[in-house]
Amino acid sequence: MGILLPCNFPRKSKEDSDSQSQFSNHHLNSDSSTSSSISSKPSLPSVPSLTSPSQLLDQPSAAAAHHLCLFTLRAHSSNVFSLSLAGKHLYSGSSNSEIRQWSRDLSTLHNSADNVVVSGSSAVKSIVVLGDKLFSAHQDHKIRVWKIDANSNGAGANNQRYYKCVAALPTLGDRVARLLSAKNYVEVRRHKKCTWVHHVDTVSAMALSKDGALLYSASWDRTFKVWRTTDLKCLESVWNAHDDAINAVVSSSDGCVYTGSADKKIKVWKRDDDREGDKKHKLMGTLEKHKSAVNALALSPDGSVLYSGACDKSIIVWEKDGAGVGGDEMVAIGALRGHTKAVLCLVAVSDLVVSGSADKTVRVWRRGVGRRYSCLGVLEGHRGPVKCLAAAVDSCNGGGDDCNSCSGTSYNVYSGGLDFDIKIWKIWVPLL
Numbered sequence: 001m002g003i004l005l006p007c008n009f010p011r012k013s014k015e016d017s018d019s020q021s022q023f024s025n026h027h028l029n030s031d032s033s034t035s036s037s038i039s040s041k042p043s044l045p046s047v048p049s050l051t052s053p054s055q056l057l058d059q060p061s062a063a064a065a066h067h068l069c070l071f072t073l074r075a076h077s078s079n080v081f082s083l084s085l086a087g088k089h090l091y092s093g094s095s096n097s098e099i100r101q102w103s104r105d106l107s108t109l110h111n112s113a114d115n116v117v118v119s120g121s122s123a124v125k126s127i128v129v130l131g132d133k134l135f136s137a138h139q140d141h142k143i144r145v146w147k148i149d150a151n152s153n154g155a156g157a158n159n160q161r162y163y164k165c166v167a168a169l170p171t172l173g174d175r176v177a178r179l180l181s182a183k184n185y186v187e188v189r190r191h192k193k194c195t196w197v198h199h200v201d202t203v204s205a206m207a208l209s210k211d212g213a214l215l216y217s218a219s220w221d222r223t224f225k226v227w228r229t230t231d232l233k234c235l236e237s238v239w240n241a242h243d244d245a246i247n248a249v250v251s252s253s254d255g256c257v258y259t260g261s262a263d264k265k266i267k268v269w270k271r272d273d274d275r276e277g278d279k280k281h282k283l284m285g286t287l288e289k290h291k292s293a294v295n296a297l298a299l300s301p302d303g304s305v306l307y308s309g310a311c312d313k314s315i316i317v318w319e320k321d322g323a324g325v326g327g328d329e330m331v332a333i334g335a336l337r338g339h340t341k342a343v344l345c346l347v348a349v350s351d352l353v354v355s356g357s358a359d360k361t362v363r364v365w366r367r368g369v370g371r372r373y374s375c376l377g378v379l380e381g382h383r384g385p386v387k388c389l390a391a392a393v394d395s396c397n398g399g400g401d402d403c404n405s406c407s408g409t410s411y412n413v414y415s416g417g418l419d420f421d422i423k424i425w426k427i428w429v430p431l432l
């Protein structure tokens with residue numbers, strides 16, 4: 001059974017410090033890469049700040065933006081690693097292999113107690129939904145594909161849908177087709193080989209191409225792979241794409257794919273449309289400003305701005321300068337500072353970017369005039385590191401004169417943490 005609680009905002013205390021120590025020492029020791037991503041490193045003095053001096057002193061913007069924690073969802077019994085929005089639902093994945101489905105209609109959240117739709121045997125690191133398919137990435141090196149039974153949508157007391165596992169990637173057909181030829185094998189460690197369609201370590205992140213035709217998967221095995229979503233075939237594997245574990249992948253509408261790694265680098269890839277036959281992704285550039293592991297990436301809705309979060313406690317803002325081939329070259333214009341520990345997750349919506357950190361807070365940033373940014377709010381309430389985020393413009397659920405009007409816009413932000421909680425925040429932002 002889940003518990004739905006209104007949010008309280010506890011003040012920082014010794015108990016919170018003890019709680020943070022407990023999360024750092026107990027929950028993270030079983031996951032070495034997670035522990036590494038939460039370890040904080042010094043910030044970046046060489047990258048200028050995009051916020052005003054007062055904001056560097058942890059003072060939110062004086063603009064009339066305001067925020068409210070609407071609910072805390074307590075149903076998971078382990079770390080919440082992933083969140084994904086799809087239509088009327090929020091999906092959450094946890095370290096004990098559960099995927100839960102929540103209604104985004106706040107008036108029906110009290111009916112979401114018994115909402116486990118998938119339960120397996122490996123931690124859920126990422127969730128992507130495309131039509132009637134749900135893709136889940138796992139710590140056991142696999143991607144699982146679940147068929148959503150649309151005919152049962154709305155059936156049952158909890159408005160739950162039904163899910164059936166139809167494949168685990170790579171599919172049996174993909175594996176068999178590549179067994180016999182020696183050229184299909186790659187060395188994964190000394191004296192150990194496997195076919196190139198396999199991930200051989202945790203699948204840490206996934207992203208869809210903008211047309212939904214391709215699924216990108218990134219792994220701690222230092223590769224990213226490209227899958228066709230119609231027949232689930234593995235089209236390509238970029239082997240040794242990085243020198244260390246890949247923690248994040250995002251895809252832009254212009255065809256660029258960005259990968260962020262524990263090797264401190266962000267790489268830019270693009271499919272070579274000039275080639276006949278198989279169109280492979282080639283490296284377009286390497287972005288090197290972070291001095292520690294890159295944990296998270298997010299793109300602005302139009303794909304012109306890339307945000308990267310790392311263990312150096314900073315978010316670097318990258319913009320296209322128009323000087324590269326096709327005007328695609330990204331340059332660092334500055335950094336967003338304020339978090340006191342590693343930045344673990346990012347999400348961008350409209351002109352906002354939201355960040356979650358090992359310091360247990362969520363920060364909301366807004367792009368203003370002349371490449372300046374302001375911190376609209378620091379959302380406090382999690383009892384452990386914030387590991388995942390999702391955000392969308394608030395549909396208002398039919399209420400509120402101040403929801404989305406000529407004076408401003410309301411957003412719903414969802415945050416999941418290593419305290420097992422999911423929090424739902426409402427952010428109202430005035431027009432510039």
